[in-house]
Amino acid sequence: MHPAIVIEALEKTFQGNRRVLDIASLTVMPGEMVAIIGASGSGKSTLLRHLSGLARADRGGTNRIVVNGRCVQQRGHIARDVRQIRAGIGFVFQQFNLVGRLPVLTNVLAGALSRLPLWRTLPGWFPECEQERAHQALKRVGIEELSQQRASTLSGGQQQRAAIARALVQGAQVILADEPIASLDPESSRRVMQTLADLNRQDGITVLVSLHQVDVAMQFCRRIVALRHGRVVFDGAPSELTTGVLSEVYGSELPSPELEPAVTEAPLPAYARA
Numbered sequence: 001m002h003p004a005i006v007i008e009a010l011e012k013t014f015q016g017n018r019r020v021l022d023i024a025s026l027t028v029m030p031g032e033m034v035a036i037i038g039a040s041g042s043g044k045s046t047l048l049r050h051l052s053g054l055a056r057a058d059r060g061g062t063n064r065i066v067v068n069g070r071c072v073q074q075r076g077h078i079a080r081d082v083r084q085i086r087a088g089i090g091f092v093f094q095q096f097n098l099v100g101r102l103p104v105l106t107n108v109l110a111g112a113l114s115r116l117p118l119w120r121t122l123p124g125w126f127p128e129c130e131q132e133r134a135h136q137a138l139k140r141v142g143i144e145e146l147s148q149q150r151a152s153t154l155s156g157g158q159q160q161r162a163a164i165a166r167a168l169v170q171g172a173q174v175i176l177a178d179e180p181i182a183s184l185d186p187e188s189s190r191r192v193m194q195t196l197a198d199l200n201r202q203d204g205i206t207v208l209v210s211l212h213q214v215d216v217a218m219q220f221c222r223r224i225v226a227l228r229h230g231r232v233v234f235d236g237a238p239s240e241l242t243t244g245v246l247s248e249v250y251g252s253e254l255p256s257p258e259l260e261p262a263v264t265e266a267p268l269p270a271y272a273r274a
Protein backbone atom coordinates (compact mmCIF):
# COMPACT_ATOMS: atom_id res chain seq x y z
CA MET A 1 0.00 0.00 0.00
CA HIS A 2 1.58 3.26 -1.05
CA PRO A 3 1.04 6.39 1.04
CA ALA A 4 -1.81 8.72 0.12
CA ILE A 5 0.41 11.79 0.48
CA VAL A 6 4.17 12.15 0.61
CA ILE A 7 5.94 15.46 1.14
CA GLU A 8 9.72 15.56 0.84
CA ALA A 9 11.79 18.66 1.61
CA LEU A 10 9.09 21.19 0.72
CA GLU A 11 10.08 24.84 0.77
CA LYS A 12 8.11 27.85 -0.35
CA THR A 13 9.45 31.36 -0.34
CA PHE A 14 7.33 34.33 -1.34
CA GLN A 15 8.64 37.68 -2.48
CA GLY A 16 10.96 39.38 -0.04
CA ASN A 17 12.60 36.04 0.86
CA ARG A 18 9.90 35.19 3.32
CA ARG A 19 9.86 31.43 3.72
CA VAL A 20 6.32 30.33 4.50
CA LEU A 21 6.75 26.56 4.16
CA ASP A 22 9.68 24.45 5.30
CA ILE A 23 8.60 20.84 5.73
CA ALA A 24 11.32 18.21 5.81
CA SER A 25 9.04 15.23 5.52
CA LEU A 26 5.40 14.35 5.99
CA THR A 27 3.58 11.17 5.03
CA VAL A 28 -0.14 10.44 5.26
CA MET A 29 -1.34 6.87 4.79
CA PRO A 30 -4.58 5.94 3.02
CA GLY A 31 -7.57 6.10 5.33
CA GLU A 32 -6.10 8.65 7.72
CA MET A 33 -8.03 11.76 8.74
CA VAL A 34 -5.49 14.41 9.62
CA ALA A 35 -6.08 17.92 10.94
CA ILE A 36 -3.66 20.70 10.08
CA ILE A 37 -3.72 23.33 12.79
CA GLY A 38 -1.68 26.46 13.40
CA ALA A 39 -2.00 30.17 13.97
CA SER A 40 -3.19 32.48 11.22
CA GLY A 41 -0.44 32.76 8.62
CA SER A 42 1.32 29.55 9.69
CA GLY A 43 1.01 28.10 6.18
CA LYS A 44 -2.01 25.78 6.33
CA SER A 45 -3.70 27.01 3.14
CA THR A 46 -0.40 27.34 1.32
CA LEU A 47 0.40 23.72 2.14
CA LEU A 48 -2.95 22.48 0.81
CA ARG A 49 -2.51 24.54 -2.36
CA HIS A 50 0.87 22.91 -2.92
CA LEU A 51 -0.59 19.44 -2.42
CA SER A 52 -3.15 20.09 -5.13
CA GLY A 53 -0.59 21.59 -7.51
CA LEU A 54 -2.31 24.99 -7.37
CA ALA A 55 0.89 26.49 -6.04
CA ARG A 56 4.46 25.78 -7.03
CA ALA A 57 7.21 25.19 -4.49
CA ASP A 58 10.65 26.81 -4.74
CA ARG A 59 12.81 25.81 -7.67
CA GLY A 60 15.83 23.68 -6.90
CA GLY A 61 15.96 21.44 -3.85
CA THR A 62 13.77 18.36 -3.67
CA ASN A 63 10.37 19.97 -3.17
CA ARG A 64 8.57 16.78 -4.00
CA ILE A 65 4.88 16.09 -3.43
CA VAL A 66 3.27 12.76 -4.28
CA VAL A 67 -0.48 12.18 -3.98
CA ASN A 68 -2.11 8.80 -4.62
CA GLY A 69 1.25 7.51 -5.81
CA ARG A 70 1.62 10.21 -8.47
CA CYS A 71 4.04 13.11 -8.40
CA VAL A 72 2.14 16.43 -8.26
CA GLN A 73 5.30 18.54 -8.32
CA GLN A 74 9.01 18.36 -7.76
CA ARG A 75 11.93 20.79 -7.80
CA GLY A 76 9.49 23.63 -8.45
CA HIS A 77 7.82 22.08 -11.48
CA ILE A 78 4.18 21.07 -11.54
CA ALA A 79 3.55 17.70 -13.21
CA ARG A 80 2.31 17.93 -16.79
CA ASP A 81 -0.53 15.55 -16.03
CA VAL A 82 -1.60 17.43 -12.89
CA ARG A 83 -5.20 17.62 -14.14
CA GLN A 84 -5.40 13.84 -14.24
CA ILE A 85 -3.83 13.61 -10.80
CA ARG A 86 -6.38 16.11 -9.48
CA ALA A 87 -9.16 13.73 -10.57
CA GLY A 88 -8.23 11.67 -7.52
CA ILE A 89 -8.28 14.66 -5.19
CA GLY A 90 -11.46 16.27 -3.88
CA PHE A 91 -11.36 19.91 -2.84
CA VAL A 92 -13.46 21.55 -0.21
CA PHE A 93 -11.95 25.01 -0.38
CA GLN A 94 -13.81 28.06 0.83
CA GLN A 95 -12.85 30.38 -1.99
CA PHE A 96 -13.74 28.52 -5.15
CA ASN A 97 -16.11 25.80 -4.22
CA LEU A 98 -19.18 25.94 -6.44
CA VAL A 99 -20.52 27.78 -9.46
CA GLY A 100 -23.20 29.87 -7.77
CA ARG A 101 -25.54 30.36 -10.72
CA LEU A 102 -25.75 26.63 -11.50
CA PRO A 103 -28.00 24.15 -9.71
CA VAL A 104 -26.47 22.12 -6.91
CA LEU A 105 -26.88 18.92 -8.94
CA THR A 106 -24.88 20.32 -11.86
CA ASN A 107 -22.14 21.38 -9.49
CA VAL A 108 -22.01 17.90 -8.04
CA LEU A 109 -22.05 16.34 -11.52
CA ALA A 110 -18.95 18.38 -12.31
CA GLY A 111 -17.16 15.74 -10.26
CA ALA A 112 -17.74 13.34 -13.15
CA LEU A 113 -16.17 15.60 -15.79
CA SER A 114 -12.75 14.03 -15.74
CA ARG A 115 -14.05 10.61 -16.77
CA LEU A 116 -16.48 11.72 -19.48
CA PRO A 117 -15.85 12.81 -23.06
CA LEU A 118 -16.54 16.50 -23.68
CA TRP A 119 -19.73 15.96 -25.67
CA ARG A 120 -21.28 14.14 -22.74
CA THR A 121 -20.68 17.06 -20.43
CA LEU A 122 -22.84 19.67 -22.14
CA PRO A 123 -25.65 20.83 -19.84
CA GLY A 124 -28.15 18.06 -19.32
CA TRP A 125 -26.09 15.48 -21.18
CA PHE A 126 -24.69 13.69 -18.23
CA PRO A 127 -25.41 9.96 -18.48
CA GLU A 128 -28.17 8.67 -16.25
CA CYS A 129 -25.77 6.60 -14.17
CA GLU A 130 -23.81 9.74 -13.32
CA GLN A 131 -27.02 11.60 -12.44
CA GLU A 132 -27.98 8.74 -10.16
CA ARG A 133 -24.54 8.83 -8.61
CA ALA A 134 -24.87 12.58 -7.99
CA HIS A 135 -28.28 12.11 -6.34
CA GLN A 136 -26.86 9.36 -4.13
CA ALA A 137 -23.96 11.60 -3.16
CA LEU A 138 -26.31 14.45 -2.26
CA LYS A 139 -28.39 12.03 -0.23
CA ARG A 140 -25.27 10.82 1.52
CA VAL A 141 -24.35 14.35 2.63
CA GLY A 142 -27.96 15.08 3.58
CA ILE A 143 -28.97 17.76 1.05
CA GLU A 144 -30.72 15.79 -1.71
CA GLU A 145 -33.81 18.01 -1.47
CA LEU A 146 -31.70 21.00 -2.56
CA SER A 147 -30.46 19.42 -5.79
CA GLN A 148 -32.33 21.81 -8.12
CA GLN A 149 -31.56 24.96 -6.16
CA ARG A 150 -28.93 27.41 -7.35
CA ALA A 151 -25.74 26.81 -5.44
CA SER A 152 -25.56 30.49 -4.47
CA THR A 153 -28.78 30.15 -2.48
CA LEU A 154 -27.34 27.48 -0.17
CA SER A 155 -26.06 28.24 3.30
CA GLY A 156 -22.31 28.01 3.89
CA GLY A 157 -22.59 24.59 5.49
CA GLN A 158 -24.81 23.26 2.70
CA GLN A 159 -22.32 24.54 0.12
CA GLN A 160 -19.52 22.71 1.86
CA ARG A 161 -21.57 19.53 1.88
CA ALA A 162 -22.31 19.97 -1.84
CA ALA A 163 -18.56 20.24 -2.42
CA ILE A 164 -18.09 17.02 -0.47
CA ALA A 165 -20.79 15.37 -2.63
CA ARG A 166 -18.90 16.50 -5.73
CA ALA A 167 -15.74 14.85 -4.37
CA LEU A 168 -17.75 11.65 -3.90
CA VAL A 169 -19.02 11.72 -7.50
CA GLN A 170 -15.48 12.36 -8.60
CA GLY A 171 -14.38 9.18 -6.83
CA ALA A 172 -11.67 11.08 -4.98
CA GLN A 173 -9.37 8.96 -2.84
CA VAL A 174 -8.05 12.03 -1.03
CA ILE A 175 -10.05 15.05 0.15
CA LEU A 176 -8.28 18.30 0.94
CA ALA A 177 -10.48 20.62 2.99
CA ASP A 178 -9.23 24.12 3.69
CA GLU A 179 -10.93 25.55 6.76
CA PRO A 180 -14.26 24.06 5.70
CA ILE A 181 -16.03 25.28 8.84
CA ALA A 182 -14.42 28.71 9.16
CA SER A 183 -17.60 30.74 8.84
CA LEU A 184 -20.17 28.22 10.03
CA ASP A 185 -22.28 28.05 13.16
CA PRO A 186 -21.52 25.18 15.58
CA GLU A 187 -24.27 22.86 14.30
CA SER A 188 -23.36 23.34 10.63
CA SER A 189 -19.71 22.86 11.55
CA ARG A 190 -20.48 19.61 13.29
CA ARG A 191 -22.44 18.32 10.30
CA VAL A 192 -19.70 19.18 7.82
CA MET A 193 -17.03 17.55 9.99
CA GLN A 194 -19.24 14.51 10.61
CA THR A 195 -19.79 14.14 6.86
CA LEU A 196 -16.04 14.19 6.25
CA ALA A 197 -15.51 11.73 9.10
CA ASP A 198 -18.17 9.37 7.70
CA LEU A 199 -16.54 9.32 4.27
CA ASN A 200 -13.21 8.71 5.93
CA ARG A 201 -14.43 5.81 8.08
CA GLN A 202 -16.93 4.21 5.74
CA ASP A 203 -15.25 4.73 2.37
CA GLY A 204 -11.63 4.87 3.49
CA ILE A 205 -11.15 8.28 1.88
CA THR A 206 -8.05 10.04 3.18
CA VAL A 207 -8.94 13.46 4.59
CA LEU A 208 -6.59 16.36 5.25
CA VAL A 209 -8.44 19.23 6.84
CA SER A 210 -7.09 22.57 8.01
CA LEU A 211 -8.83 23.94 11.07
CA HIS A 212 -8.68 26.90 13.39
CA GLN A 213 -10.58 25.10 16.11
CA VAL A 214 -8.32 22.80 18.10
CA ASP A 215 -11.26 21.23 19.90
CA VAL A 216 -12.86 20.24 16.59
CA ALA A 217 -9.55 18.84 15.34
CA MET A 218 -9.28 16.75 18.52
CA GLN A 219 -12.84 15.53 18.24
CA PHE A 220 -12.75 14.36 14.63
CA CYS A 221 -9.13 13.55 13.77
CA ARG A 222 -6.90 10.87 15.22
CA ARG A 223 -3.82 12.64 13.97
CA ILE A 224 -2.99 16.32 14.26
CA VAL A 225 -0.20 18.12 12.45
CA ALA A 226 0.60 21.60 13.73
CA LEU A 227 2.43 24.23 11.72
CA ARG A 228 4.29 27.22 13.07
CA HIS A 229 5.91 29.59 10.59
CA GLY A 230 5.58 26.87 7.93
CA ARG A 231 7.32 24.16 9.94
CA VAL A 232 5.81 21.05 11.49
CA VAL A 233 6.14 21.55 15.24
CA PHE A 234 3.79 18.75 16.29
CA ASP A 235 2.62 15.54 14.64
CA GLY A 236 0.73 13.18 16.87
CA ALA A 237 -2.47 12.04 18.52
CA PRO A 238 -4.94 14.48 20.11
CA SER A 239 -4.07 13.05 23.51
CA GLU A 240 -0.51 14.36 23.11
CA LEU A 241 -1.65 17.95 22.58
CA THR A 242 -0.81 19.53 25.90
CA THR A 243 -0.71 23.14 27.02
CA GLY A 244 3.00 23.19 26.35
CA VAL A 245 2.59 21.97 22.80
CA LEU A 246 -0.23 24.41 22.13
CA SER A 247 1.73 27.36 23.41
CA GLU A 248 4.56 26.36 21.09
CA VAL A 249 2.12 26.09 18.19
CA TYR A 250 0.32 29.35 18.80
CA GLY A 251 3.05 31.34 20.55
CA SER A 252 1.71 34.66 21.70
CA GLU A 253 -1.41 34.25 19.56
CA LEU A 254 -3.47 32.81 22.34
CA PRO A 255 -6.13 30.40 21.18
CA SER A 256 -9.64 31.75 21.37
CA PRO A 257 -11.74 31.01 24.48
CA GLU A 258 -13.62 28.15 22.82
CA LEU A 259 -10.34 26.27 22.60
CA GLU A 260 -9.96 26.19 26.33
CA PRO A 261 -11.06 22.56 26.81
CA ALA A 262 -8.05 21.48 24.74
CA VAL A 263 -5.64 23.91 26.39
CA THR A 264 -5.19 22.08 29.61
CA GLU A 265 -2.94 19.57 31.25
CA ALA A 266 -5.98 18.18 33.03
CA PRO A 267 -7.34 14.83 31.80
CA LEU A 268 -8.45 15.15 28.22
CA PRO A 269 -12.02 14.45 27.12
CA ALA A 270 -12.84 10.85 26.19
CA TYR A 271 -12.78 11.47 22.44
CA ALA A 272 -9.24 12.76 22.71
CA ARG A 273 -8.01 9.73 24.61
CA ALA A 274 -9.39 7.26 22.04
Ligand SMILES: Nc1ncnc2c1ncn2[C@@H]1O[C@H](COP(=O)(O)OP(=O)(O)OP(=O)(O)O)[C@@H](O)[C@H]1O
Nearest residue numbers: 014015020038039040041042043044045046047212
Ligand atom coordinates in the same frame (compact mmCIF):
# COMPACT_ATOMS: atom_id res chain seq x y z
N1 LIG B 1 0.47 34.79 -2.81
C1 LIG B 1 1.14 35.16 -1.72
N2 LIG B 1 2.12 36.10 -1.78
C2 LIG B 1 2.81 36.44 -0.67
N3 LIG B 1 2.62 35.90 0.55
C3 LIG B 1 1.66 34.97 0.65
C4 LIG B 1 0.86 34.55 -0.46
N4 LIG B 1 0.00 33.58 -0.05
C5 LIG B 1 0.23 33.43 1.27
N5 LIG B 1 1.21 34.25 1.70
C6 LIG B 1 1.75 34.35 3.05
O1 LIG B 1 2.10 33.05 3.46
C7 LIG B 1 1.84 32.88 4.85
C8 LIG B 1 1.00 31.67 5.06
O2 LIG B 1 -0.32 31.96 4.60
P1 LIG B 1 -1.50 30.89 4.65
O3 LIG B 1 -2.68 31.51 4.02
O4 LIG B 1 -1.01 29.61 4.11
O5 LIG B 1 -1.68 30.74 6.23
P2 LIG B 1 -2.84 30.01 7.01
O6 LIG B 1 -2.19 29.22 8.08
O7 LIG B 1 -3.73 29.27 6.07
O8 LIG B 1 -3.59 31.26 7.63
P3 LIG B 1 -5.15 31.45 7.99
O9 LIG B 1 -5.41 30.51 9.12
O10 LIG B 1 -5.23 32.87 8.42
O11 LIG B 1 -5.94 31.14 6.77
C9 LIG B 1 1.18 34.17 5.31
O12 LIG B 1 2.15 34.96 5.96
C10 LIG B 1 0.71 34.81 4.05
O13 LIG B 1 0.73 36.22 4.16
